[in-house]
Amino acid sequence: MGLTEDLLRQAEHLIIYEGTKSSQASLRRAVSTAYYALFHRLTEDAAGRWPGTAEARTSFERGFKHGIMRGVSLEFGPTGWKDRRGNRQSVPLPLQRVAKSFATLQDERHSADYDNSRSWSATDANEILDLTRQAFREWDLIREDPMAGNYLIAMLLGK
Amino acid sequence: MILNLPKQEQVDQIAGSLAPDVVRIRMREGLDWSDHDALYFYVILSDEASRVPRLHQIANEVRQKIDQELGLGSRNFLANPRFRSETEQRELKEPLWD
Numbered sequence: 001m002g003l004t005e006d007l008l009r010q011a012e013h014l015i016i017y018e019g020t021k022s023s024q025a026s027l028r029r030a031v032s033t034a035y036y037a038l039f040h041r042l043t044e045d046a047a048g049r050w051p052g053t054a055e056a057r058t059s060f061e062r063g064f065k066h067g068i069m070r071g072v073s074l075e076f077g078p079t080g081w082k083d084r085r086g087n088r089q090s091v092p093l094p095l096q097r098v099a100k101s102f103a104t105l106q107d108e109r110h111s112a113d114y115d116n117s118r119s120w121s122a123t124d125a126n127e128i129l130d131l132t133r134q135a136f137r138e139w140d141l142i143r144e145d146p147m148a149g150n151y152l153i154a155m156l157l158g159k
Numbered sequence: 160m161i162l163n164l165p166k167q168e169q170v171d172q173i174a175g176s177l178a179p180d181v182v183r184i185r186m187r188e189g190l191d192w193s194d195h196d197a198l199y200f201y202v203i204l205s206d207e208a209s210r211v212p213r214l215h216q217i218a219n220e221v222r223q224k225i226d227q228e229l230g231l232g233s234r235n236f237l238a239n240p241r242f243r244s245e246t247e248q249r250e251l252k253e254p255l256w257d
Contacts, residue, residue: 067193078233104239110192119251121243123209130215 004044007037008132015125027120028112034132035109038102039064041136045143046152063156066106072154073103081150094138095147101135161188161196161236165229170200173224180208180217182245185256197237200225201256209244218242 014030015022043064047057075081076099080088091099108128111118142148167186174184182203191197200221208217221240226232248256 070191070193074235074237077235103237107191107197107237107239114192119253121247121251123204123214123243123247124241126211126214127218127242130211130218 002044004037004041004136007033007040008129008136011037011129011132015122015129020122022122022125024120027122027125030125031112031120031128032109034129035105038105038132038135039069041139042098042102042152042155045139046156049149049152068158069155070103070106072151072158073099073106075099075154076151081147081154083150089147089150092142092145092147094142095145095151098135098138098142099151101131101138105132105135161198164188164198165231169229173221173228174202176224177217177220179205180213181205181221184221184240187255191237195236197239198231200238200240202240202242203248203256204242204244206244206246209242209247214242 011030011033014026014033018026040061043061044057046064047060050057050060052060076091077096078091080090082088105128112120139148165186170184170186174181182205184203185201187199187201189197189199202218202221204214204217208214218240221242225238225240229238231238243251243256
């Protein structure tokens with residue numbers, strides 16, 4: 001089992017291990033962990049498309065910047081993605097869903113890690129975990145599509 | 160500032176169409192983590208609907224309706240629903256959700 005699946009299991013464990021009264025700390029860590037599961041799923045997939053040592057691929061993964069990934073993810077929507085030449089290309093539905101979920105999860109992760117004024121519920125954390133699982137399933141469906149490759153490249157380069 | 164914001168009445172219609180699973184939805188304008196405009200939908204679910212796996216089904220329906228019926232699916236900002244049960248809100252008592 002890889003890191004990304006382990007992260008998903010850990011997020012689930014954090015939500016349930018204290019029973020019906022999960023602590024705010026556990027719920028926050030679960031949300032943050034769910035986001036990083038998808039983050040690593042995508043960046044590992046991108047790095048795996050390049051030959052090189054494990055160390056070089058790790059450096060490659062570190063080239064992804066959260067803010068750039070956010071902006072690009074919002075561009076991969078129903079109206080299509082504009083490539084470098086300004087041509088609008090249609091985005092397959094599963095990829096639209098992955099991109100939207102990524103942007104959502106990233107925002108929730110930031111809130112979980114830094115916004116101490118927000119209270120979390122098990123319902124919210126469970127729903128975020130399910131959104132992550134759905135994004136994994138959709139990514140597996142679409143990852144071989146050329147537009148999925150475009151999405152990864154755009155998230156790395158900003159366009 | 161988001162132009163052509165949906166109206167709370169439209170949001171109430173979505174909530175009504177998903178009753179009794181959805182008790183109410185409150186729409187709030189805010190900023191996402193990167194200080195860009197965002198819309199947040201605070202969704203109170205019945206205790207029954209907030210249990211897995213029913214939660215996942217109803218949450219997907221809410222997401223779909225927000226995108227399609229409010230026309231937010233193609234907008235270039237975040238429109239995120241957040242969920243909690245009636246019992247959780249009674250305990251947490253946050254005005255954003257009331």
